[in-house]
Amino acid sequence: MVVDDALVVRGIVSRWLQEERGVEVVATHRSAKGGLDDLFRVRPDVLILDIEMPDMDGVTALPLFLSKQPGLAVIVASTLTRRNAELSIRCLSLGAMDCLAKPQTSGEMTSTNDFRRELIDRVRALGGRAVARARRQGEPAPPPIAPRTRPAVSEVLNDPAQRSGPPDNSFLRRSNEPLRVRKMPAIVPRALVIGSSTGGPQALAVLFAGIKPLLPRVPVLVTQHMPPSFTTILAEHLGRVAGVPCHEPVDGEHIHAGTIYVAPGGKHMKVAQSAEGPVVRITDEPPVNFCKPAVDPLFYSARDLWGNHLLAVVLTGMGSDGARGALAIAEAGGAVIAQDEETSVVWGMPGATAHAGACSAILPLNSIAPQLVSIVTGERR
Known part of the structure; x- marks a missing residue:
């Protein structure tokens, strides 16, 4: 209708x-x-x-x-x-x-x-x-x-010929193959990166309401598929839920623990190392996986910056954006958690991440926050 x-x-x-x-x-x-x-x-x-x-x-x-x-x-x-x-x-x-x-x-x-x-x-x-x-x-x-x-x-x-970014999804396991879950790394992460799309704003609100104990310890960087203005309002909303500063960063902004950075609509958000420490990079490069902002650029750059001291979460969303980057994080020794199918509005992105063999856990939405808190605080469950 x-x-x-x-x-x-x-x-x-x-x-x-x-x-x-x-x-x-x-x-x-x-x-x-x-x-x-x-x-x-x-x-x-x-x-x-x-x-x-x-x-x-x-x-x-x-x-x-x-x-x-x-x-x-x-x-x-x-x-x-x-x-x-x-x-x-x-x-x-x-x-x-x-x-x-x-x-x-x-x-x-x-x-x-x-x-x-x-x-x-x-x-x-x-x-x-x-x-x-x-x-x-x-x-x-x-x-x-x-x-x-x-x-x-x-x-x-x-059609793959009209797609920005790699069109080949052969890195994904077949849907009828059993999912392989990795062992949860024992290293305490220095940053948390999150990717989401359809159903993501609601899932992010639930997640941030539950991870307040870890927010002073690490920076959090979020890529949510949304256009300009929408991401600005989303950041304001998430900041109220989390009780910490949350905004769209500018290029070159320094990254600090206790702050949430939301990728601005229509731009890609990456991270890089500067002489003074980690900074955000906002780029106007072509869409990736039809998305701008896309999750993969954030995940790949975070892997390059933090290596195995990185924790990634893939929440509900269409397509497979974030799955390649999540696999790169997992292969570098970082931890990846995906939302399960039952609680996802669309089990595209988290499903692709799970079928890529990147996950150390595949959890219902309400179980993700307690797991993140335990990982960041070092109190493993």
């Missing part, structure tokens, strides 16, 4: 989705009220919800949608402003699973591939999750949708 008061947006987004194999647009509405009234009839797996609408905004409508259909996967879409970023983060705390920044104009909407790819990837990932959950609960599977004659846009855009 697509709920957006802009006719052009409803039309373009619906057309994109209808071109995808296995995806069906069951309804479009110009108002939240229309979508709510139609919810029981169409029972969508995924809702794309605009924030700014005249009759009822997305923040007000979201809890109503979730109360009428618990488990509905909601993607909040809004234009890129600070106010909308604040509202989007608010929606994530209310139960939305992801947020996207819409192009500012209809012209940009029709000419950009980035928003189209991001939207379709999320619909597929969250829709697949909803269908799998329904099957586990014994609900009938939806009827098959006839394949379309032209290739889906996700097949075109995910």
Whole structure:
């Protein structure tokens, strides 16, 4: 279901989705009220919800949608402003699973591939999750949708020839092979690095609420797949949860224990050694794994800087970003923990990390913080 008061947006987004194999647009509405009234009839797996609408905004409508259909996967879409970023983060705390920044104009909407790819990837990932959950609960599977004659846009855009960064995922074990877990290193880490994507803001809030005892001991660096403005608001939110300084760093900023550094949207965040100690490097290099910021650049550079004195966490998210960097950290003697499948919104990034053989532990979200505290404080469990 697509709920957006802009006719052009409803039309373009619906057309994109209808071109995808296995995806069906069951309804479009110009108002939240229309979508709510139609919810029981169409029972969508995924809702794309605009924030700014005249009759009822997305923040007000979201809890109503979730109360009428618990488990509905909601993607909040809004234009890129600070106010909308604040509202989007608010929606994530209310139960939305992801947020996207819409192009500012209809012209940009029709000419950009980035928003189209991001939207379709999320619909597929969250829709697949909803269908799998329904099957586990014994609900009938939806009827098959006839394949379309032209290739889906996700097949075109995910072609390795159009991908920034290494396209080969042969380093991953096959999904039917048993996961191999490494022994937890005994070395006390000097830094904590974290990567996340879809479902990440909610997971990060849970994580930071539980790791307060370790924060004065190490710096924490976070790459969350989000656009500019959204990462600024996310950093402010996480700082309030953690009770320590948390911000988007500038290039060359010195890294200190007791501070959380969040990669700015639209840039990559790395770390490096300077004459005065570790510093942040903010770069404008091409996307990696279609992502900017991406997790792999942070993980590789942290491995180079801290070696085996490094602790990495891969939380919920689509794709495999972070898996290569996590494997590099593990092979250098550092520790890697991934969120488990059951508690992940999407078990893409943590699943890829687990199948790469990088993990010393694969844990439910609520179990990760106690494990991190014990590792950093030296009180191993």
